[in-house]
Amino acid sequence: MTDQSMRAFLSQLDKLGALHRVKRPIDPKFEVGAVLALRDRGPAILFEQTGSLPVLGNLLVSRERFALGLNVAPEKLDDLCLQALSHPIKPVMSGSAPVHEVVQSGDIDLRASLPVPTWFERETAPYITAGVIIAKDPENGRRNVSIARLRLEGGGRIMAGIAKNHHLNLLAEKAKALGRRLPIAVAIGNHPAVLLGSQLYLGLGDDEFDNVGGMLGEPLRLVKCKTVDLEVPADAEIVLEGELDPEEQIEEGPVSEFHGFYVSYGAGLGGRISCITRRHDAIYQAILPGYASEHCLLGGIAIGATLRQALQRMIPAVRRVLITEGGMGRLHAIISMHKPRLGEGKRAAMLAMGQVNLLKLITVVDDDVDIENPREVEWALAARFRGHEDLMVIDGVKADRCDPLHENLTVTKIAMIATTRPGDGEPLSRSEFVRAPKSILDRVTADIGQY
Known part of the structure; x- marks a missing residue:
């Protein structure tokens, strides 16, 4: 098996000059977040002196960085995600793991054990932001893996901020109906x-x-937890074991969201961590929340992959889906299509809005447009979008609570169809690009370094 740890990727970044080490002492309260925000698109940053464990941030701040971490060419990143959805590989169990080198149980003090950052001025406590939460359905034992923000409440107590439709919350509700608490494990410091x-x-x-x-x-290598009936990535840096108590409601107050504003969602679920396992030289991974590249990309790449799969099942002409960073990795999408038939662009946009509740601005272009190049997308709008026919405006659509502009949980959704139509490709039409003969272009392209 290949090395499935985060540190293997760190070593790769270090060799490429894409890992910056901060050797001066730094305070996890606000200072870590301020540095990560000011170097948002730069190298990964390892803070070596935080008072406890080193802190890693800005690991995956570009699509190229994701591709590197997944050992794939950047242009193949979407295809890899689609392959993962269509050809899953079940994990395997291991009898031992680096994440069990140190075991701490009993009276847990999360603040003393981990350098969890406090991120923003109005947030009231530190938040774990890169913790992959593992839980099982209390009725059928099926596993769920997700990320939710976890606030430290003192000692081993935590508060989980989870949307009502989040699968983890649904599992907690099932546990509540059975009169139980929900066991969880939180893996920190993971492979991309x-x-x-x-x-x-x-x-x-x-x-x-x-x-x-x-x-x-290849199969992901898992190991059994020490105190809960759950399995976690064997090569993680740190694992927290505990439970959520669906009966305990803790008011959260102002918290940052992906759009970069504060929101107040009310109460979150209480819980407690009773065991910490880790590597002896563990690195604490953090993801800068709010409107930050890593936060937006992590959601955007995953949403784009699942949406592309769903659309292609219905409309084979769909080629790619990009959830844009400017749209916060959640709200705006660009869909490319190959020779769509009349009306198919609008159908793709409507299906996308139905599939992903968050989406509220969709641009549809032909697949001769590089959807990762904003200049080309804007060109498509200028050259192929007919406002009186190709603009869709739908008022009063049910919105997600995360949307920064919702009114009574509704928003206006918009789609712009910037594609060619049958007949547009005729000679001298507005969709025929001016270019040299193809044979000359191919030869010059192959030898461009000689010019």
Whole structure:
């Protein structure tokens, strides 16, 4: 098996000059977050002196960085995600693991044990932001893997901020109906495939670890937890073991969201961590929350992959889906299509809005447009979009509570169809690009370094 740890990727970044080490002492309260925000698109940053464990941030701040971490060419990143969805590989169990080198149980003090950052001025406590949460359905035992923000409440107590439709919350509600608490494990410091796999939009009961294996091209190696009946990535840096108590409601107050504003969602679920296991030289991984590249990309790449799969099942002409960073990795999408028939662009946009509740601005272009190049997308709008026919405006659509502009949980959704139509490709039409003969272009392209 290949090395499935985060540190293997760190070593790769270090060799490429894409890992920056901060050797001066730094305070996890606000200072770590301020540095990560000001160097948002730069190298990964390892803070070596935080008072406890080193802190790693800005690991996956570009699509190129994700591709590197998944050992695939950048242009093949979407295809790899699609392969992971269509060809999952089940995990395998290991009898021992690096994450069990140190075991701490009994009276847990999370603040003393871990350098968890406090991120923003109005947030009231530190938040774990890169913790991959593993839980099982209390009725059928099926595994769920996700990320939710976890606030430290003192000692081993935590508060989980989870949307009502989040699968983890649904499992907690099931446990509540059975009169139980929900056991959880939180893996921190994971391979990029584990992080990305945890964000895939799957059905309740589908195991995200199977899709992580599809990304890796081999089974993900798991190990049994020490105190709860759960399995976690064997090569993680740190694992927290405990439970959520669906009967305990803790008011959260202002918290940052992906759009970069504060929101107040009310109460979150209480819980307690009773055991910490880790590597002896563990690195604490953090993801800068709010409107930050890693936060937006982690959700956006996963949403784009699952949406592309769903659309292609219905409309084979769909080629790619990009959830844009400018749209916060959640709200805006660009869909490319190959020779769509009349009306298919609008159908794709409507299906996308139905599939992903968050989406509210969709642009549809032909597949001769590079959807990762904003200049080309804007060109398509200028050259192929007919406002009186190709603009869709739908008022009063049910919105997600995360949307920064919702009114009574509704928003206006918009689609712009910037594609060619049958007949547009005729000679001298507005869709025929001016270019040299193809044979000359191909020869010059092959020898461009000689010019």
